[in-house]
Structures are given as structure tokens and as C-alpha cells.
Amino acid sequence: MSHQVDYRDGIAVTRLTGRITVGNALDDVREVVEEEIAAGRLRVVFDLGGVNFVDSAGLGELVACHRSLDKLGGRLVLAAPRGKVRDLLELTRIGELLSVCATVDEALQRIVED
Amino acid sequence: MSHQVDYRDGIAVTRLTGRITVGNALDDVREVVEEEIAAGRLRVVFDLGGVNFVDSAGLGELVACHRSLDKLGGRLVLAAPRGKVRDLLELTRIGELLSVCATVDEALQRIVED
Amino acid sequence: MGREETITLSLPSSLAYLDAVQGMAELLACTAGFDEEARLDVGLAVREGAINAIKHGNRLDPAKSVCIEFRLTAGVLKIAIRDEGAGFEPQLTPDPTTPENLWRSSGRGLLLIRSLVNEVHFRRHDPGMELILIKSRPADGQRDEEAS
Amino acid sequence: MGREETITLSLPSSLAYLDAVQGMAELLACTAGFDEEARLDVGLAVREGAINAIKHGNRLDPAKSVCIEFRLTAGVLKIAIRDEGAGFEPQLTPDPTTPENLWRSSGRGLLLIRSLVNEVHFRRHDPGMELILIKSRPADGQRDEEAS
Numbered sequence: 001m002s003h004q005v006d007y008r009d010g011i012a013v014t015r016l017t018g019r020i021t022v023g024n025a026l027d028d029v030r031e032v033v034e035e036e037i038a039a040g041r042l043r044v045v046f047d048l049g050g051v052n053f054v055d056s057a058g059l060g061e062l063v064a065c066h067r068s069l070d071k072l073g074g075r076l077v078l079a080a081p082r083g084k085v086r087d088l089l090e091l092t093r094i095g096e097l098l099s100v101c102a103t104v105d106e107a108l109q110r111i112v113e114d
Numbered sequence: 115m116s117h118q119v120d121y122r123d124g125i126a127v128t129r130l131t132g133r134i135t136v137g138n139a140l141d142d143v144r145e146v147v148e149e150e151i152a153a154g155r156l157r158v159v160f161d162l163g164g165v166n167f168v169d170s171a172g173l174g175e176l177v178a179c180h181r182s183l184d185k186l187g188g189r190l191v192l193a194a195p196r197g198k199v200r201d202l203l204e205l206t207r208i209g210e211l212l213s214v215c216a217t218v219d220e221a222l223q224r225i226v227e228d
Numbered sequence: 229m230g231r232e233e234t235i236t237l238s239l240p241s242s243l244a245y246l247d248a249v250q251g252m253a254e255l256l257a258c259t260a261g262f263d264e265e266a267r268l269d270v271g272l273a274v275r276e277g278a279i280n281a282i283k284h285g286n287r288l289d290p291a292k293s294v295c296i297e298f299r300l301t302a303g304v305l306k307i308a309i310r311d312e313g314a315g316f317e318p319q320l321t322p323d324p325t326t327p328e329n330l331w332r333s334s335g336r337g338l339l340l341i342r343s344l345v346n347e348v349h350f351r352r353h354d355p356g357m358e359l360i361l362i363k364s365r366p367a368d369g370q371r372d373e374e375a376s
Numbered sequence: 377m378g379r380e381e382t383i384t385l386s387l388p389s390s391l392a393y394l395d396a397v398q399g400m401a402e403l404l405a406c407t408a409g410f411d412e413e414a415r416l417d418v419g420l421a422v423r424e425g426a427i428n429a430i431k432h433g434n435r436l437d438p439a440k441s442v443c444i445e446f447r448l449t450a451g452v453l454k455i456a457i458r459d460e461g462a463g464f465e466p467q468l469t470p471d472p473t474t475p476e477n478l479w480r481s482s483g484r485g486l487l488l489i490r491s492l493v494n495e496v497h498f499r500r501h502d503p504g505m506e507l508i509l510i511k512s513r514p515a516d517g518q519r520d521e522e523a524s
């Protein structure tokens with residue numbers, strides 16, 4: 001997995017690419033959120049448009065990231081999940097815990113509105 | 115494997131694509147040559163530009179095709195093999211039995227000259 | 229492929245082999261004639277089963293191995309994943325979709341597995357847990373919507 | 377991966393599984409940290425070894441199986457391919473690169489295998505032939521040019 005952070009209106013939009021699965025990829029995802037928290041930025045958007053595969057550990061890591069931010073009054077919004085990734089977010093109802101938006105723009109709007 | 119036949123100056127240039135390996139792919143290659151022979155066309159160019167993988171059975175089939183044509187006074191020329199395919203033609207010295215050219219144009223020239 | 233044919237894979241309890249295990253499952257589903265989507269489903273289901281066998285069953289003990297048996301017959305792929313651990317009672321595992329459990333970062337593997345294949349069976353051995361996954365090709369067996 | 381770890385694959389004598397076997401070999405070479413080229417080399421070498429075991433060793437008898445053992449240690453992948461056949465004497469197989477043999481449509485498998493890995497060993501059992509392939513990562517072991 002690789003990632004790239006862009007700031008839009010002071011909000012970190014992190015584009016994740018590849019597979020979010022048990023192993024190093026989970027540490028990478030975790031670090032992204034930890035860095036944001038360390039910098040005092042508590043609203044994060046994960047752009048999942050480039051993620052082609054997640055397993056249960058990857059899904060769990062997304063929840064863990066949300067939990068870390070939520071505890072501090074922050075928020076994680078997921079954007080643009082594709083195919084199976086989107087299906088699994090629905091199946092596991094993770095989409096009811098943290099917001100899942102079809103596009104990054106929608107995600108930014110959602111996170112600003114709240 | 116898939117293939118597509120184009121006629122250039124009355125010579126069948128067959129572009130092979132994919133893997134030439136033990137199994138159906140070998141029958142496909144064989145049929146191409148059999149059809150040409152049945153039609154009385156004994157000079158054949160195989161454009162290997164789209165072939166990414168051969169095994170020993172695939173290499174053997176190329177030799178068998180050449181043998182069938184040669185027996186009738188015809189000829190098989192291989193064009194544009196890439197990477198590992200080219201290496202294996204060299205390793206096995208098949209390139210000394212039938213001509214191997216870097217491009218289809220060269221192959222056509224070679225086959226006309228002989 | 230008229231008769232049943234069995235391919236057996238045995239590996240040490242290390243998560244390092246997960247990608248290979250998943251890939252092998254996908255390749256065999258391909259050999260069995262499953263379409264792209266079913267192939268990926270089988271791959272993920274086997275991956276999740278293997279993670280559990282390695283982590284919960286064998287507790288990452290490299291001396292213990294995980295055995296995966298793929299049985300192919302026309303239109304059906306049966307996969308048995310067996311570990312050397314203490315086993316567990318599947319019906320006692322918490323539902324990960326309840327509002328409290330939604331916040332947990334684990335507990336979703338079995339839910340995924342159940343959604344990805346047509347049937348899941350559990351068998352306790354002494355020692356060891358065996359998970360049996362059955363995936364049928366929609367064209368040959370029941371349709372996916374009916375089965376899940 | 378300090379210790380040696382062994383992954384075992386056992387399959388019926390059918391050419392239908394060749395792509396899966398090759399894919400598995402590539403995936404394990406990847407797990408062992410080999411680069412793209414070495415991975416493909418290992419995959420093709422194992423494919424050729426498996427073809428021989430299935431075709432010449434077990435003569436496509438579906439009741440006989442082929443066993444492939446992958447042993448991974450830091451920088452080295454050792455692969456043993458074993459069949460249940462009558463075996464053969466490798467030094468008695470004809471050289472496929474002589475002018476007469478060049479015209480033959482078979483007999484190139486062992487030549488390919490030898491060129492793709494660093495070492496090839498043969499062991500006769502009773503019954504069964506075992507082919508042992510050793511591939512080292514250039515960075516850790518000898519360089520490819522020196523070895524072949």
C-alpha cells in the first residue's frame with residue numbers, strides 16, 4: 001500500500017492506493033492518522049479510490065482510525081470506495097459508523113458541515 | 115492465447131498474443147499453420163510481439179510448425195520476440211533452426227529473399 | 229474434471245504466506261472454471277480462514293502448521309482449512325454488526341467468510357479446528373442470491 | 377525468516393493445475409523477497425519440473441500425486457518436486473541443442489530448468505524421482521552469471 005496526503009481547506013485528504021491488509025499496510029494507515037493527530041488536525045478524509053482490496057484486518061484498521069479521532073472530538077470520512085471494498089463496508093455496517101461518501105468533494109462537504 | 119492473421123504480400127503474418135504453453139494454446143498455434151498449409155500458403159511469419167510467456171512445450175510447438183512447413187518446402191520465421199521469450203529461443207538454439215527477426219518487416223524481407 | 233480431485237497445501241503458522249495462500253486459492257478457482265468475481269471471493273474467504281487458523285488456532289506458533297485442502301468437482305470447490313489449535317464455538321462469537329461491536333477493530337472475519345461462499349461448516353477435532361467452505365458456480369448450482 | 381520454513385503442495389497428476397503451481401511458486405518467491413525476474417524464473421522452472429513429474433513420472437495417472445516442497449531460508453529458495461514414477465537417468469537424456477535434436481518438438485524442459493535456477497539435483501527414490509531446485513537471491517548468494 002502507498003499513500004499521499006493533500007490538504008484541502010485545512011483538511012487532510014489521504015489517497016490510499018493498493019491493498020489494506022494484515023501486515024505493514026495497517027501500520028502505514030495508522031501512522032497517517034497519528035501524524036494528523038500529532039499536528040492537531042482531527043478531521044481526516046481517506047480517499048479509497050485507489051484501494052482494490054481490503055481484508056477484515058484492513059476494515060478493522062479503518063474503524064480503529066475513526067475511534068482514535070472520535071475520542072479526541074475528530075472525525076474520519078471515507079470517500080470513493082470501489083467494488084468489493086464498498087460492498088464490504090456495507091456488509092460489515094462500518095458505513096453506519098463512519099461516513100462513506102461517493103466522492104472526495106462530498107466527503108469534504110460532509111466533514112465541514114458537521 | 116489468441117491470434118490474428120494478416121496477409122502482407124500474400125504471406126500470412128500471424129500475431130500471437132498471450133501465453134504459448136502446454137494445453138489448448140498449442141492446438142491453436144498448430145491450427146494456424148495447418149490452415150495455411152491447407153490453403154497452399156507455405157511461408158508463415160509468427161509475430162511474437164504479444165507473447166509474454168512460453169514453456170518448453172510451447173517452444174517445441176514452434177519447432178513442430180517449422181518442421182511441417184519445411185517438409186513441404188515452406189518456411190516459418192519468428193518476429194519480434196520479447197524478453198524471456200527471446201532469451202529462451204537463444205538458449206535452446208531454436209533461433210539457429212528457424213529465423214528469428216527483430217521486427218515483422220525484417221521477417222517479411224527475410225522470407226521473401228530466401 | 230468428472231471425479232473429485234484434491235490439492236493439499238500445508239504451511240507454517242506465519243502471516244507471511246497469506247498472499248501466496250490467497251493467490252493459490254484464486255488460481256485453483258480459476259482452474260475450476262469460476263468467473264473473476266467468484267475467484268476473488270474464494271481468495272478472500274480462504275485468506276480470512278487462514279488468518280484465523282494461523283492467529284487464533286495456532287497462535288502464530290511456527291512449529292504448528294495449517295493444512296488447506298482444495299477439493300474440485302464439476303462446478304463446486306470445497307475447501308477445508310485446518311489448524312492444530314484448541315478450537316472454538318462459532319455460535320458464541322459476537323455479532324460484529326451490533327452498535328457496540330461496530331466500534332471494535334476485529335471480529336469481522338467470519339462475517340466476511342459467510343458472505344463470500346455458499347456454505348460454511350465448522351468441525352472440531354482433538355486438537356484442531358476445521359473450517360469447510362463450499363463455493364458453487366452460479367451456473368451449475370443455486371444462484372448466489374438464493375444461497376446467502 | 378531466520379529459520380527454514382517449509383510449504384508443501386500435493387496435487388493429482390493433471391496438467392490442469394500447472395498454472396496454479398507456477399503461480400504458487402511465483403508467489404512464494406515473492407514472499408521470499410526475490411525480484412520480479414527471479415520470481416518468473418522460479419515459476420517457469422517449477423512449471424517444467426511439474427510437467428515432467430506429471431507426464432513422464434506419473435504418466436498422467438490421476439491416482440498418483442506430485443508433491444512439491446518449498447523450503448525458504450534467508451535469500452535461498454529450495455524446491456523439491458517428487459513423483460511416484462519409475463525415475464530416469466538425467467545424464468542419459470539427449471542434448472536438445474545438437475543439430476539433429478534441434479528438430480525435435482520435445483526434450484527442452486531440463487535445459488530450461490538448468491538455466492533458470494542456480495542448482496539442480498536429482499534423487500532417485502523407490503519408487504519416484506525427486507528434482508531439487510535451488511535458487512538464491514543474487515544479493516545474498518553468488519551472482520547469476522557465476523552460477524550458470
Ligand SMILES: Nc1ncnc2c1ncn2[C@@H]1O[C@H](COP(=O)(O)OP(=O)(O)O)[C@@H](O)[C@H]1O
Binds near residue numbers: 056280315338357
Ligand atoms: N481457527 C480458530 N481457532 C480458534 N478460534 C478461532 C478460530 N477462528 C476464529 N476464532 C475465534 O472467533 C473469533 C471471531 O473470528 P473472526 O470473525 O475471524 O474475527 P477476528 O479474527 O478479527 O477476531 C476470533 O476472535 C476467535 O476468538
Ligand SMILES: Nc1ncnc2c1ncn2[C@@H]1O[C@H](COP(=O)(O)OP(=O)(O)O)[C@@H](O)[C@H]1O
Binds near residue numbers: 428433
Ligand atoms: N520426472 C521424470 N520421470 C521420468 N522421466 C523423466 C522425468 N523428467 C524427465 N524425464 C525424462 O527426461 C526426458 C527429458 O525431459 P525434458 O528435458 O523435460 O524434455 P521433455 O519433457 O520435453 O521430453 C523426458 O523425455 C523423460 O524421458
